[in-house]
Amino acid sequence: MIKWCAKHPYLFSIYYFIFYLAFFAICEHFITVPVWTVHSAIDDMIPFSALGIIPYLLWFPWIVITIVGLLRWGPRKEYLHACFAMYTGMTLILIFYCIVPNGLDLRPASVPQNDFLASLVQLIYAHDTPLNVCPSLHVYVSVSMDLAWSHSSLLKERSWVKVLLHLLDLSICIGVMLVKQHSIIDVVTGIVLAFLIDLLVAKKFKAIPDAEFLQA
Numbered sequence: 743m744i745k746w747c748a749k750h751p752y753l754f755s756i757y758y759f760i761f762y763l764a765f766f767a768i769c770e771h772f773i774t775v776p777v778w779t780v781h782s783a784i785d786d787m788i789p790f791s792a793l794g795i796i797p798y799l800l801w802f803p804w805i806v807i808t809i810v811g812l813l814r815w816g817p818r819k820e821y822l823h824a825c826f827a828m829y830t831g832m833t834l835i836l837i838f839y840c841i842v843p844n845g846l847d848l849r850p851a852s853v854p855q856n857d858f859l860a861s862l863v864q865l866i867y868a869h870d871t872p873l874n875v876c877p878s879l880h881v882y883v884s885v886s887m888d889l890a891w892s893h894s895s896l897l898k899e900r901s902w903v904k905v906l907l908h909l910l911d912l913s914i915c916i917g918v919m920l921v922k923q924h925s926i927i928d929v930v931t932g933i934v935l936a937f938l939i940d941l942l943v944a945k946k947f948k949a950i951p952d953a954e955f956l957q958a
């Protein structure tokens with residue numbers, strides 16, 4: 743499978759995202775009543791802030807930049823490492839949603855501010871249900887991308903870029919809580935899972951000769 747993915751890197755990501763979007767849509771359609779309402783006392787101490795929507799939305803272009811950037815300019819092995827780590831965890835999280843349907847009851851009755859950022863929060867609320875939240879896909883993917891860039895030879899001489907990406911990752915983890923899209927439980931489980939999956943994938947890839955990662 744890894745040989746096929748190395749030879750068809752574009753198709754690998756395209757096929758996976760078709761699968762992921764279909765799987766996620768099925769979860770959203772059929773899982774409408776959570777059996778577990780995720781909540782922590784710490785969630786009640788975190789204030790709502792529409793500023794959190796900025797890093798929340800930056801997550802989307804970061805995914806595109808990461809996948810395209812690693813594929814276009816980085817070694818194929820690094821690209822596949824990042825993809826396998828990201829896609830494995832995303833799939834496991836969706837399966838967990840099916841086994842343990844969960845959701846949140848943290849959103850404010852009405853968004854307190856009345857400005858552009860508040861409008862963005864309302865837009866997200868309207869299109870992203872407070873279901874299927876733990877572990878947080880937002881956080882899992884963000885940490886996975888951060889780890890991918892940390893491993894990447896592309897940033898070997900650009901430690902300042904790594905620092906900026908660490909800050910972006912941190913701001914996303916905080917942002918999802920500030921806009922009440924996720925509980926701190928979702929965030930912590932997403933972070934832990936990202937590190938575990940990355941370690942497992944790194945161990946697997948280390949055992950594979952570099953010759954297996956053919957440049958297409």
